[in-house]
Amino acid sequence: xxxxxxxxxxxxxxxxxxxxxxxxxxxxxxxxxxxxxxxxxxxxxxxxxxxxxxxxxxxxxxxxxxxxxxxxxxxxxxxxxxxxxxxxxxxxxxxxxxxxxxxxxxxxxxxxxxxxxxxxxxxxxxxxx
Numbered sequence: 368x369x370x371x372x373x374x375x376x377x378x379x380x381x382x383x384x385x386x387x388x389x390x391x392x393x394x395x396x397x398x399x400x401x402x403x404x405x406x407x408x409x410x411x412x413x414x415x416x417x418x419x420x421x422x423x424x425x426x427x428x429x430x431x432x433x434x435x436x437x438x439x440x441x442x443x444x445x446x447x448x449x450x451x452x453x454x455x456x457x458x459x460x461x462x463x464x465x466x467x468x469x470x471x472x473x474x475x476x477x478x479x480x481x482x483x484x485x486x487x488x489x490x491x492x493x494x495x496x
Contacts, residue, residue, distance in 0.1 A: 392423070393424070393425055393439035394439075394449065395495055395496050396449040396450075396491060396494035397425065397440045397441075397442060397449050399493075400451065400454070401425070401437070401440050403430040403433045404433065406434045407438045408437060409422065409434070409436045409438045410422070410426075410435070410436030410437075411436075414436045416428075424436050424438060425439045443474065443476070446494065447474065447488030447489050447490065447491050448474035448486075449489075452479055454489070455486035455487075457485065458471055458473035458486050458487045459485025460485075463484070463485045465477075471485070473487055473488065
């Protein structure tokens with residue numbers, strides 16, 4: 368038997384990483400802090416909660432007229448930092464460093480321009496499925 372090519376092994380490795388992330392159940396904060404009107408469909412008609420969570424999505428049937436299986440908010444370093452951008456309350460100043468921001472007990476995320484990058488965390492005990 369011949370050894371596999373490095374490219375084939377690399378592709379298998381990458382696919383394995385994607386599969387592991389895809390099946391990770393999102394946290395309660397990633398699901399409950401998303402405004403229902405901002406939900407993006409992540410399932411198919413008739414999907415069960417178990418199937419939805421198994422695909423790494425959120426499931427909530429309590430709000431009619433919006434997707435029940437939906438894409439979660441992005442995972443953050445701390446659960447208190449998981450929130451929609453509009454919920455951010457400024458905790459810093461222009462050009463604050465991530466280290467200075469975190470030393471204040473705040474969250475830092477510089478991925479979106481023109482919003483607070485250093486912002487106060489939210490209480491985690493308010494998150495629920």
